[in-house]
Amino acid sequence: MSEDLFAKLVAEVEGEAPAQVVEQILPDDPLFPPKDSITLMTANLFENTHLPRELWMQARHALNIQVFDRREPFTPDARLAVFTGTVQLHTPEFFSSYLEHYRGRHKDALSNEAWQYYKNLTHQTLDIQPDPGCPAPKLGQLYSKTNGTHYVWNHIVRLQWTTYATFAELFCDDEEPIVIDLTEPAQKNHENEPILRGRYDPHTLWRRKTQKKKAKTP
Numbered sequence: 001m002s003e004d005l006f007a008k009l010v011a012e013v014e015g016e017a018p019a020q021v022v023e024q025i026l027p028d029d030p031l032f033p034p035k036d037s038i039t040l041m042t043a044n045l046f047e048n049t050h051l052p053r054e055l056w057m058q059a060r061h062a063l064n065i066q067v068f069d070r071r072e073p074f075t076p077d078a079r080l081a082v083f084t085g086t087v088q089l090h091t092p093e094f095f096s097s098y099l100e101h102y103r104g105r106h107k108d109a110l111s112n113e114a115w116q117y118y119k120n121l122t123h124q125t126l127d128i129q130p131d132p133g134c135p136a137p138k139l140g141q142l143y144s145k146t147n148g149t150h151y152v153w154n155h156i157v158r159l160q161w162t163t164y165a166t167f168a169e170l171f172c173d174d175e176e177p178i179v180i181d182l183t184e185p186a187q188k189n190h191e192n193e194p195i196l197r198g199r200y201d202p203h204t205l206w207r208r209k210t211q212k213k214k215a216k217t218p
Contacts, residue, residue, distance in 0.1 A: 032083045032144070032152050033069055035172045040068040040205050042076050043168055043180045044194035045159070056098050059088040061138060063157055063168055064194075068205075075207045076199075087140035087157040095139040096122045114154055117174060125158055134161040142170070166196055 044064045051060055067083040068076060078084060090098070099118060103110050110118070122139065130136050142155040158169045158177070169177035182196035199206055 032085075032142075032155065033067060035175060035178070037069045038067055038178070038200075039070060039203055040076065041170075041178065041180065041200040042066045043182065043198050043200075045166075045168070045182055045196040046192075047195045054090065054094070056090075057088060059090055059140070061089040061159065063087040063089060063140065063159065065142075065170075070205065071203075073205050073207050075209050083144065084146065085142050085144045085152065087142050089138035089140040089157070089159050091136065092122045092125045092139050095141075099141070109151075110153060117154060118156070121156060121158070121171060128160070130161065131163040134163065137161075168198070 042065065046062045046064070048058070048060055048062070051058060054060060064086050065084070066076060066078060066081040067085075068074075068080060069082050070080065074080065096119065099110070099115075103115065125137050125139055128137050138159045140157045140159070142152045142157060144150045144152065154171075154173045156171045158171065160167055160169070166182045168180045168182060170180070171177045178200050180198045180200045182198040185194065185197055
């Protein structure tokens, strides 16, 4: 995609950027582990169809992730996670436009090198042609709300729908992304439950919760 076309797309949505940042964003969360130490990651995709309009911190699609570094088989639990974060997923145009707006207000938020990395990924995402009948890919900034809101800069999630699969890619700096295939839950009992869920488990460590044994009838 040419620079001119990209600039035009960004310009078209600049009017959508919120006039102010909703809450103070703190420095990077120091608890996010190095990529090579991650042994398992779980992801849940939620959909909010009742939004009057999308905001940076409130999008139609949001992905919650938990990151683990345990080396033995285990049942994932929030208490065992070394990082818990959220990603609000937006169109690439809005994603880039808002961050440019944010960067203008917070001069030290992203270096020129980091901003180029964001722009390159946005270009790549805009160039993806969705399969017939599938939504276009979305991008989101990873952040944590542990002890305040922390952006994990250079950690971006891209959500893609295809004819045969839906998957999330977690880009950590300029490395190959961690890919998480997302599937529908076996059953969905409540409206606020995830519409899709998945896990990254390269070492096959995930274990299902052990069911309680039924007491024998005398």
